[in-house]
Amino acid sequence: MYKFFSAVVLFAGLTAFFSQPVQADYVLEKVVEVSRHGVRPPSPDNRRAIENGSARRWPDWLTADGNLTGHGYTAAWLKGRYESSYYREAGLLGEGCPKERDFHLIASPMQRTRATAQVLAEAAFPGCDIAAHVMAASLFQLPNEKVSQEQAATHRQEALRAMGGSLADAQRRLQPQIDALKKAVCQPARPCPVFSQPWQLATWSNGTVGIQGLDTLAAMAETLRLEWSENKPLSEVAFGKVNNQAELAALLPLLSAKYDYTNDLPTLASRGASGLMSQIASALRAGATGERATDAPPDVRWLLYVAHDINIAWLRTLLDFRWQQADYPHGNIPPGGSLVFERWRYKGERFIRIYFQAQSLAQLRELTPLDKQHPPLLTELTFPGCRQMAPGTLCPWQAAMQRIEKHIAPL
Known part of the structure; x- marks a missing residue:
């Protein structure tokens, strides 16, 4: 699928990744990431709304409405290649195909999320034939039950x-x-x-x-x-x-x-994101505290969810995390943008680093290869107690986990 892109575009500039690894005292133990899908045409519902609202026909695309495009495939490939190179430099991943405890991929059921998940895996682990685990839609949307x-x-x-x-x-x-x-x-x-x-x-x-x-x-x-x-x-x-x-x-x-x-409404976000945030918290605790919830996701080094902008919006609301990046308006969640949770260990202490990253408007349009000299946009969450350290803004384990779990509603 979408394998018509140029090898020159894909591989140019990908040799300059993170030539200076983080000091040996810092150990990246785990990453939990929630990514938005890649570039798509308007969804069928959105097309109806915008055409009725403007009383005119909007342009057709080569790809079916709502599905990942070939261009979106390539942009996601560039992101997956960049991330996996960073994680190898940081010591989280080894070379070659991932072992059972290295990587787990979860996607929402929609075509654009499943296709984006597949290309991220192909870029990170070429030739390894990794399948995305498709989760029930209920994890990624408001419960269907009628509210009071x-x-x-x-x-x-x-x-x-x-x-x-x-x-x-x-x-x-x-x-x-x-x-x-x-x-x-x-x-x-x-x-x-x-x-x-x-x-x-x-x-x-x-x-x-x-x-x-x-x-x-x-x-x-x-x-x-x-x-x-x-x-x-x-x-x-x-x-x-x-x-x-x-x-x-x-x-x-x-x-x-x-x-x-x-x-970005607190009670609504808690209702919509508690299931996903609970999985994120369980994943971050796995291997660190001895705790393991019965419905916890697999305990792997890199746990990657591919979902939608609304999921990231709800999660960032629960975290009280705001950003404004380059020419995007505040809080924007571009195609392929992702909310990332990293668990670090330094001299016997654990820390959490939380950030939002996204390709810029130019990087998405021009399919710019991502590397150390041309990284994606990145904004870190910080609050009292967090410190600027070699890997980035690291927040104390206990305070960070309290912030992550604070607004999870009982399931």
Whole structure:
């Protein structure tokens, strides 16, 4: 699948990885990573929303809507190659195919996550024929059970609080960003319905929060970002209204507004991510404390989940972790971006390093090989007690685990 890319693109610049390994006193014991899937066309639901909202047809892609593209495959390959080279330099992995306790790969059931998982494994361990373990969708989404009226009201109040108390005021504050997007996607003197309607806050029976109007605008912004990341000709990005990266970046802030107002909500995030965060915590504890939960994932050196942006948004909310990287708006989770938990040992003490990494807009578009001189964007979580040490920002074991486990709801 997707094996048409050039070997020159894939291997150029991949010999300069981390030539100076971390000092021998530092031991990287374990990595737990949650990655978003790679570049895709708009999902079928998003396509319907953005075409109805703009009253126009949006460009077709060579790949079926919602599925990983060939370009996305190659970008994910570059990431997987980079990460595995780093982990070998750090001593986490040996050469060749992984042993049973080295690596375990878990994907959500959707095609784009399963395909991304497969290419990450192929890049990290070429020729080793590693299969992704597909987990039930329930691990990666809100439970289907109907929430109580009180719980739905809590989610609604958290959304209102996030937007400053008034949905109408939030829409007015974001009007310059709305106008910029309208100029890019609407046809002159033609109806563009979503831009002329007041936003409406809605909660669904399972607790999901949505904002009619903003949800569609965010899907439009996401689609423009995906067009850019796919390296579509500029004549096809934002209907030819974008000439450079800065102009594209100016159309993305409504993505952050959607995260802020409907995903990064404490009670909702706890409901949506507790199962996954519980697995992360169990994996980090395995081999360090003697504890092992009955539903814990395999105890391996590198545990890799391939999921969705909403999973990372919920997890970072539970961690109270925020970032802003390069030209992306704050809190952005680009295709292939990942939340990483590293467990280190130094002179008898254990530490946790937590960071978010992502390929930049240019790296995704141009398929830039990643190496020590051209790393992905990286933002580390820090809080009182964390220290800058040779591997990065290391946080005391007990304090970090408390932060990870603090908002896990009883399962």
